[in-house]
Amino acid sequence: MHGAALSMNVRSYEVPLGADDNALVRRSVAGDTAAFEQLYRGHVGRVHGAILRLVGMDRARAEELTQDAFVRAWQKLSGFRHESAFSTWLYRLGVNTALMDLRGKHEEVAAPDDELEFAAGGEVPFCAGERGDLERAVSKLPPRARAVLVLHDVEGWKHEEIANELGMAVGSSKAQLHRARGLLRRALTDR
Amino acid sequence: MNNEFLWRNQMRKQAEAVDPARDLWPAIAARLATTTASRRRSRRSQIGWLAIAATLVVAGGAGLTAWRWQHAVRVPAPVTVTEIRPDAGQPVASTTATAPELTALDWAVPDDPALAASAQNLDNASAQLQDALEQRPDAVFLVGLLNRTNSMRLRLLRKSPNAS
Numbered sequence: 001m002h003g004a005a006l007s008m009n010v011r012s013y014e015v016p017l018g019a020d021d022n023a024l025v026r027r028s029v030a031g032d033t034a035a036f037e038q039l040y041r042g043h044v045g046r047v048h049g050a051i052l053r054l055v056g057m058d059r060a061r062a063e064e065l066t067q068d069a070f071v072r073a074w075q076k077l078s079g080f081r082h083e084s085a086f087s088t089w090l091y092r093l094g095v096n097t098a099l100m101d102l103r104g105k106h107e108e109v110a111a112p113d114d115e116l117e118f119a120a121g122g123e124v125p126f127c128a129g130e131r132g133d134l135e136r137a138v139s140k141l142p143p144r145a146r147a148v149l150v151l152h153d154v155e156g157w158k159h160e161e162i163a164n165e166l167g168m169a170v171g172s173s174k175a176q177l178h179r180a181r182g183l184l185r186r187a188l189t190d191r
Numbered sequence: 192m193n194n195e196f197l198w199r200n201q202m203r204k205q206a207e208a209v210d211p212a213r214d215l216w217p218a219i220a221a222r223l224a225t226t227t228a229s230r231r232r233s234r235r236s237q238i239g240w241l242a243i244a245a246t247l248v249v250a251g252g253a254g255l256t257a258w259r260w261q262h263a264v265r266v267p268a269p270v271t272v273t274e275i276r277p278d279a280g281q282p283v284a285s286t287t288a289t290a291p292e293l294t295a296l297d298w299a300v301p302d303d304p305a306l307a308a309s310a311q312n313l314d315n316a317s318a319q320l321q322d323a324l325e326q327r328p329d330a331v332f333l334v335g336l337l338n339r340t341n342s343m344r345l346r347l348l349r350k351s352p353n354a355s
Binding site for chain 2: 031033036037040041044045048049050052053064066067070071074075080107131135146153154155156163181
């Protein structure tokens, strides 16, 4: 199932909208759902892509959360101040929706940082092989470790931002990243 | 260090947009319609409460006006006292005084239909507001309306001869 997710509908990161977004946002705030649909069409790929990676390539869950993210965006749109690009605002809202889902599950018992360091083995990253292998290995990581790895290494977030969003200390974010990389290295070596 | 660079480079390549396997818009649009309808209902409900508030203000105002009208009717006419100097036998000065101000107990009789009707209206409104507050205990504006209603009722009570 995950393999199917890996090869689907991947497209360029750039969104062909931008300046027009502001006009569409204003129309959407006034209740124009057709304008909001245009925003959805223009940005769904980026939002869904980030959510999909955060939920470990679980397509069904990612689609549910993507829907939630756009409904929340519609509800919060009047609060968008045009201080940042709409695409950035929407992307952060989508990631936050996935992280809220992660926080609500409490599947994972937080481990002390020193244990995480030990589990990670303390080694530096490596160059993985096939993209599919890497994505599968990432999807099997524990949820919080996966979230930190995806946000830091894939989405390019800083530890301070991750710690803030996940409600953890910056040191814990670094430790979780270290742990995630160690687990990945082990998974890819053992395959 | 080279490993770190290669790793980050490889991971960043995963940061691509991925369209959902199916079109999510119809489901989103359906949820938006529900959200919008619910927001409209909430707005209508607020308008309903504003209407109740307006009714209360009118009812309270009518009660007070009725009371003032009654007060004005029942205030005794000014009494003129004429002082006559014993030596001149002519009135030289006159002073005007009114009777001591009537207290509420004097004219807010309980069987007054105007006051009784206003009091009844206020009591009904107060009961409705308390019911509404039980349903929406977080509605601050309802608390304000209830306080205002009770304040009007208290003012009427103070005008009543049975006030204790």
